[in-house]
Amino acid sequence: xxxxxxxxxxxxxxxxxxxxxxxxxxxxxxxxxxxxxxxxxxxxxxxxxxxxxxxxxxxxxxxxxxxxxxxxxxxxxxxxxxxxxxxxxxxxxxxxxxxxxxxxxxxxxxxxxxxxxxxxxxxxxxxxxxxxxxxxxxxxxxxxxxxxxxxxxxxxxxxxxxxxxxxxxxxxxxxxxxxxxxxxxxxxxxxxxxxxxxxxxxxxxxxxx
Amino acid sequence: xxxxxxxxxxxxxxxxxxxxxxxxxxxxxxxxxxxxxxxxxxxxxxxxxxxxxxxxxxxxxxxxxxxxxxxxxxxxxxxxxxxxxxxxxxxxxxxxxxxxxxxxxxxxxxxxxxxxxxxxxxxxxxxxxxxxxxxxxxxxxxxxxxxxxxxxxxxxxxxxxxxxxxxxxxxxxxxxxxxxxxxxxxxxxxxxxxxxxxxxxxxxxxxxxxxxxxxxxxxxxxxxxxxxxxxxxxxxxxxxxxxxxxxxxxxxxxxxxxxxxxxxxxxxxxxxxxxxxxxxxxxxxxxxxxxxxxxxxxxxxxxxxxxxxxxxxxxxxxxxxxxxxxxxxxxxxxxxxxxxxxxxxxxxxxxxxxxxxxxxxxxxxxxxxxxxxxxxxxxxxxxxxxxxxxxxxxxxxxx
Numbered sequence: 057x058x059x060x061x062x063x064x065x066x067x068x069x070x071x072x073x074x075x076x077x078x079x080x081x082x083x084x085x086x087x088x089x090x091x092x093x094x095x096x097x098x099x100x101x102x103x104x105x106x107x108x109x110x111x112x113x114x115x116x117x118x119x120x121x122x123x124x125x126x127x128x129x130x131x132x133x134x135x136x137x138x139x140x141x142x143x144x145x146x147x148x149x150x151x152x153x154x155x156x157x158x159x160x161x162x163x164x165x166x167x168x169x170x171x172x173x174x175x176x177x178x179x180x181x182x183x184x185x186x187x188x189x190x191x192x193x194x195x196x197x198x199x200x201x202x203x204x205x206x207x208x209x210x211x212x213x214x215x216x217x218x219x220x221x222x223x224x225x226x227x228x229x230x231x232x233x234x235x236x237x238x239x240x241x242x243x244x245x246x247x248x249x250x251x252x253x254x255x256x257x258x259x260x261x262x263x264x265x
Numbered sequence: 266x267x268x269x270x271x272x273x274x275x276x277x278x279x280x281x282x283x284x285x286x287x288x289x290x291x292x293x294x295x296x297x298x299x300x301x302x303x304x305x306x307x308x309x310x311x312x313x314x315x316x317x318x319x320x321x322x323x324x325x326x327x328x329x330x331x332x333x334x335x336x337x338x339x340x341x342x343x344x345x346x347x348x349x350x351x352x353x354x355x356x357x358x359x360x361x362x363x364x365x366x367x368x369x370x371x372x373x374x375x376x377x378x379x380x381x382x383x384x385x386x387x388x389x390x391x392x393x394x395x396x397x398x399x400x401x402x403x404x405x406x407x408x409x410x411x412x413x414x415x416x417x418x419x420x421x422x423x424x425x426x427x428x429x430x431x432x433x434x435x436x437x438x439x440x441x442x443x444x445x446x447x448x449x450x451x452x453x454x455x456x457x458x459x460x461x462x463x464x465x466x467x468x469x470x471x472x473x474x475x476x477x478x479x480x481x482x483x484x485x486x487x488x489x490x491x492x493x494x495x496x497x498x499x500x501x502x503x504x505x506x507x508x509x510x511x512x513x514x515x516x517x518x519x520x521x522x523x524x525x526x527x528x529x530x531x532x533x534x535x536x537x538x539x540x541x542x543x544x545x546x547x548x549x550x551x552x553x554x555x556x557x558x559x560x561x562x563x564x565x566x567x568x569x570x571x572x573x574x575x576x577x578x579x580x581x582x583x584x585x586x587x588x589x590x591x592x593x594x595x596x597x598x599x600x601x602x603x604x605x606x607x608x609x610x611x612x613x614x615x616x617x618x619x620x621x622x623x624x625x626x627x628x629x630x631x632x633x634x635x636x637x638x639x640x641x642x643x644x645x646x647x648x649x650x651x652x653x654x655x656x657x658x659x660x661x662x663x664x
Contacts, residue, residue: 102658107571128575135573142661146568148271150278162267163574209572217661 057116058083058245059104059213064113066099076100076113077263079247083212086239086246088255091265097249100265101215104247105138106130118212135163139206139244141216141235145198147190153177153201154186160208176204180234196227200234207238214239216248220255232258268578272585275558282554287594289550293543294598294637299605300537302624306610308526311337314452315518317387319500322346322354322507323489328516329524335366335489336518338376338452341428342368346513348485354492354507359499362387364491367464370424372440375410377424377457379464379487387491388451394418395444401462405444407454418442424457424467438466461487544640551590551644555583559648566652567660576653583649584642591641595634599625 057080064076074096081087091097102108104115106122115122117137125133147156154173161168177183180200185193193201199219206214216235220228232255239246248255256262276283314336323331326343333340348365355363364387367379378384382397385405395418398405406416416422421439440463446453465485494500504515559566566579603621610620624630 098658098662105571107658107661131570131573131575133573134571138572140568140571142568144564146565148275148562148565150274151271155274159271159569159574160572163569163572 057081058085058118059247060116061104062114062116064100064103064110064115066096066103066108066110073111074099076103076265079104079263081213081245081247083243083245084240086236086248086259086261088259088262089247089249089265090251090256090262092251095265097265098217101217101247101249104213105140105215106134135209137212139209139211139214141199141202141206141214141219143218143221145190145195145202147198147201149191150189152187152189153182153193156190156201157205157208160205164209173204173208176207177201179238180204195222196224196231199223199227199231203231203234203238207242207244210242211244213245213247216246216250218250218252219248220250220252225254228252228254268581269585269589272582272589275562275582276586276589279554279558279561282557283590286547286551286554286590287597289543289547290591290594290637290640291597291601293540293547294595294633295601295605296536296540296543297633298598298602298624298630299609300533300540301629302602302606302620302627303609304533305627306620306623307529310450311522311525313450314388315522317493318491318518319494320492320504321489321516321518322351322492322513323516325512325514328514329521331489331514331516332518332521333525335491336452338368338378338456342488343514345486345488346490348487350511350513351487351490354490354511354513357503359494359496359503360492361495362491362493365461365487366489366491367461367487369428369488370426370464370467371428372422372424372457373414374428375407375414375455375457376428377404377440377459377464379459379461381461384458384491385446385453387493388449388453390446390449390451390453393445393447395442397444398459399443401460401466402438402440403443404440404457404459404463405446406442406457407446408448409454410457411445416442416445418445461485547594548640548644551587551641552647554590555587555645555648556651558586559583559652563655563660564663567655567657570655570657571661576655579652579655580649583652584645587641587645587648588638591637595637599630 059079059081061076061079063078065073067073076096079087089097089100099108103110104122106115106125110123120133122133147153154170157173158168174183174186177186180203182197182200185197185201190198199222219235220231223231235246236258238244248259318336321331321335323335323342324344324346330340330343334342351363351365354360362383364380364383366384368376370377385397393408395405410416420442423439440459448454494503500517504517507513507515570576570579602624606620606624
């Protein structure tokens with residue numbers, strides 16, 4: 057199993073306790089987390105990413121229990137194993153897309169490979185924005201670049217929080233297709249938090265909160 | 266992408282904020298640099314020019330005015346004294362050297378001073394070209410005079426009355442340049458020296474000149490005299506003696522210059538305080554622009570934290586921005602200080618040349634650079650703490 061969660065619970069205060077379903081995801085597997093607003097979708101994602109600690113339960117990625125990692129070792133684990141995609145793409149606006157990608161290499165302490173970035177951008181059909189400033193790219197382009205950024209990390213799991221919410225139908229379809237296709241070709245598990253019906257048509261496996 | 270490149274790019278993105286911080290910091294730093302250099306040079310040049318002069322005599326009036334006009338040539342004289350009285354004083358056993366000065370005329374703003382050869386010898390000024398004046402209407406000129414007025418040996422000119430260029434012109438006889446002194450960073454650089462006789466002849470009225478041989482010898486006057494003591498004991502007795510027994514006024518340069526310094530000191534202290542207030546405001550402006558910049562970039566930084574960048578890198582980023590602002594401001598300040606000091610040494614001939622270069626070589630610069638880095642670091646402390654404590658899930662959820 058690439059990702060396995062067991063009996064995860066979290067509470068901001070005593071009255072309201074979130075209980076989350078157990079998830080099992082093999083590499084190259086994709087699943088949706090679906091639920092109404094306020095059901096704790098983003099919290100679930102944060103627990104899996106190790107950004108928040110569960111009150112009980114475990115998150116296991118590969119052979120590592122993320123909930124047991126702290127500090128620098130947790131940061132390193134995230135850098136090596138997790139790709140993150142959000143509703144907004146969060147690029148540094150004053151850097152070119154190329155430079156935004158290069159930051160990922162330096163976080164992973166790898167030597168930057170422009171050819172790797174170029175071929176990934178070509179696969180995602182956004183070669184033309186490689187040297188544009190992030191702030192000058194359209195939202196659809198930025199969201200595809202965000203996929204490229206997540207894949208560059210060569211993660212074992214990609215977590216995506218509403219990646220298509222800001223996109224129109226054509227772009228949402230494209231981004232969804234690309235995510236699936238890339239996770240298959242790169243053997244990366246894919247977990248998407250969404251209430252976007254357009255994604256439900258593409259990915260059948262889902263967990264409901 | 267290393268942190269320092271990122272910091273520069275981020276500063277470039279917020280050009281207006283960065284510009285404002287750099288502007289404030291560089292102006293206050295330049296003010297500090299100009300002050301400490303000008304103050305040193307001001308004191309040094311004033312002290313250099315009274316070297317060897319123990320006492321100055323002039324007409325009754327303000328002793329400070331006598332010193333300023335006769336030693337530094339930056340004020341009008343208090344009046345004239347009789348040559349006879351001065352020569353009597355020169356014969357006193359306490360007096361080693363007595364140098365007469367007669368002035369009151371200028372040529373295109375440079376003062377013409379009648380004196381003897383002891384005057385240039387007092388400052389150890391040597392000739393660059395030509396020779397010292399010997400006869401009436403021969404002049405030896407300071408290095409700045411030659412350069413500023415483009416005068417060469419053999420050139421002729423006539424002086425005008427008073428110290429401003431617009432004074433009434435003396436049309437009678439031309440002065441002739443016979444020598445140019447070497448640059449000495451003393452008052453000589455800006456003076457035109459000639460024998461006393463030239464000054465007396467210029468000021469005799471033409472009708473008198475024609476009948477000179479019919480009259481008794483006219484009582485000769487000079488403007489002031491510089492005295493060197495043969496015995497330090499004279500400091501106590503001689504001034505009192507002069508003030509009570511002659512029509513002359515004695516002034517001790519050392520005492521008057523100290524008085525001047527203490528007057529100038531309070532003005533300089535005020536400017537210095539202003540510079541430090543400006544420096545403080547500049548630090549606050551860096552602090553505000555760092556914090557604002559951090560707030561604007563928070564979602565992006567939170568994302569980078571989420572994908573594994575260490576919090577120390579983010580802190581380093583904030584600090585690096587502050588240090589870049591400080592260093593750029595320091596370089597600007599240096600340029601600003603050098604330019605304004607160069608202009609200052611052109612405007613005030615009494616200050617030494619090359620003040621701009623002096624400020625670069627002043628060892629205080631290293632302290633200033635260190636202080637700037639400390640100011641930058643202090644300004645970045647709170648924003649860096651803010652960056653250290655970034656709440657990743659909350660910021661990402663709000664993004």
